[in-house]
Amino acid sequence: MKPPVVLVRGKNFYLIDNFEGELHTHKGIIRLDELKEKNFGETIKTHLGYEFNIIPFSASDFFKLFKKSATPVMPKDIGAVIAHTGLSPDSLIFDAGTGSGVVAAYLAYFNKYGEVITVEKRKEFAKIARKNFKMAGLSNIHQLIGDAVEVAEGFKKEFDLVFLDMKDDVTFIPKAMKILENSGYVVVYNPYLEKAKAVYEKMREVGFKNIEAFEIIKINLEFRKVGTRPFTDVFHTGFIVIGRKI
Ligand SMILES: C[S@@+](CC[C@H](N)C(=O)[O-])C[C@H]1O[C@@H](n2cnc3c(N)ncnc32)[C@H](O)[C@@H]1O
Known part of the structure; x- marks a missing residue:
């Protein structure tokens, strides 16, 4: 072994x-x-x-066992992103910022024949993520270090999915419109309601269609001798805003 x-x-x-x-x-x-x-x-x-x-x-361990830098997105939210965007396994994906690399790893894992370009501005975080990707055996992730807003300038209309989990998400929305293929998706994950609303409005302003904003709440069940009850260790994680270039 x-x-x-x-x-x-x-x-x-x-x-x-x-x-x-x-x-x-x-x-x-x-x-x-x-x-x-x-x-x-x-x-x-x-x-x-x-x-x-x-x-x-296995991939089910990415969230639990990856070494952590910045707070990663939880599997419940990543699952929703994959289903809502109908991720195809030959996609080209732009992911910003990399953080611990949990989102990039899942998007690469379910995108076997495609590639993920992930951008992180902090070198030390990128290093931790690189180790995680290596351990997971994922070779279809390309890491770039820099400001994602600037890095995006170097790309043309070629991405099927743009995923943003970083500070300057509102600023990035017009760039997402530029680098997305027709019918591609932009997904923004943000823990704050005001930011999620600003992202939503910016998506509408630049012409994204089918815009949806939501939050996924996961409630666990605890089966005890005395009875069953719901519980949750983390109630709120983040808001997801999705738009499509049509
Ligand atoms: C919450 S973490 C991302 C977690 C990641 N999605 C995961 O699941 O592991 C946000 C990351 O974005 C990075 N970041 C913030 N603004 C950025 C920018 N303009 N360009 C690139 N990275 C940025 C931060 O350094 C941080 O590592």
């Missing part, structure tokens, strides 16, 4: 990206070189005898 793998016990997950040294867990120490002789579906024991399951690192 080769890294990366995930060790799991109950609610605890550990991402292992090399098989050297020791892993200190809440249930004792695991010698990582022992993983070389193991297979998925087997377990590995800590020095205290507690077992951890060994499972492959």
Whole structure:
């Protein structure tokens, strides 16, 4: 077996990206070189005898196990973006800013035959994202470092999707109109209502059509002996505004 793998016990997950040294867990120490002789579906024991399951690192782990810099977008919101834009697996996508790279990774993963160009202004964040992309085995992501508004000047009308999760989203909307193919989508993710409204109005002003603004709320269910109840650890994440170039 080769890294990366995930060790799991109950609610605890550990991402292992090399098989050297020791892993200190809440249930004792695991010698990582022992993983070389193991297979998925087997377990590995800590020095205290507690077992951890060994499972492959998969796309479902991007949000949970990627190293984090800026706050990433949650899977519930990324899922909505993919469905609402009908993402085709041979798309050219512009993603700004990269942050931890969670959005870029999902867009690349579901866009097997296409490419994602992701732009981040902070070098140190881009470096963390680069490691995440490498670990995920994603080779169809191209990272650029700089101000996305300026970087966009260097592109022509060629993108199928523009995804914005950065400060200057309103300023970027006219540029999105320029670099999108006909029938392409622009999607903006912003945690603040005033910004989401300003984005919506700007999209209308520059001629985007079928504009929609919404928020996805995920409510978990807790099944206990005494009964079932809904709960949520994070209620509000961000507003999504989508427009189409028609
Ligand atoms: C909330 S994070 C993005 C998280 C990312 N979507 C993810 O899922 O991991 C916002 C990022 O945009 C970057 N940023 C802000 N303004 C920018 C700009 N004008 N050009 C490029 N990056 C920018 C910030 O440095 C930050 O890393």
